[in-house]
Amino acid sequence: MTSPQPQPTPTSPAPTKTPTTPPTNPPTTSPQPDPPKPPAAAWSPAAAIAAWAFPGLGHLLLGYRAQALILAIALTGLYTAGLLIGGLGVVNRQDHRWPFVGQAMIAPTFLVDLYRNRLDQHATTTQDPNQPPPYTKPLGKPQTIGTLYTAIAGMLNALLILDLLHRTPKPPSHLAPGQ
């Protein structure tokens, strides 16, 4: 019976005195923060509804004041010019249904149509031949151009509404007078 002989342990070589550098400690300052991510596109239906109520109002609510002013002037001017060229008769939900779809992208169109309907009803109830008609129905080019102006203004406002649905509100720090 042989007893197990102890295995010779490998002896490590004697440690040599080498100049050791102190271990590098981690920096005591806090780690660098990640660069700020751009804010996620917000879902802002209130601004879109405001833009539908009046062109440019949605951009104003989100802080884009200069853009709001430009868009309000451009779209309101185009819509008003269409009404001026063709008269109230260019907005007619019954007779011109497809142009009305474009015009309805600006909410005051419904007020214009309501007012024109009231004028029609007033004219049919009074029926005084000495009185001029409450408004003149446009024909020919005034009707075409007036309808075109108002319908394109409405469709451009639809673009505004779609843009506002995913537009991030402008940070207040960037707000400067006149911006």
Next chain:
Amino acid sequence: MTRGRAAQNTSPHTMLALRPFLDPLPIEPYTTLLVLPLVIAIAVVYKTLKGHPPKKLPREAGGLVLQILLFLSAAYMLLVLIETFA
């Protein structure tokens, strides 16, 4: 007699002045020029929505207006040619 004829020719409707927003404007001589406000409004709205800064907007929108007018003119000439020779 003359007075009676004049009274027949001047109905209350013809004596009325133009009522803005109620009567159509007489635009017949200027219909071609009326494309300009439309094109300008489209260009301004498009460039504003693209996010161009307001200071650069007149230049950018002006370029787009010129492009649209150029293509409209080209389309007009093409249609005239087709109508002439076809």
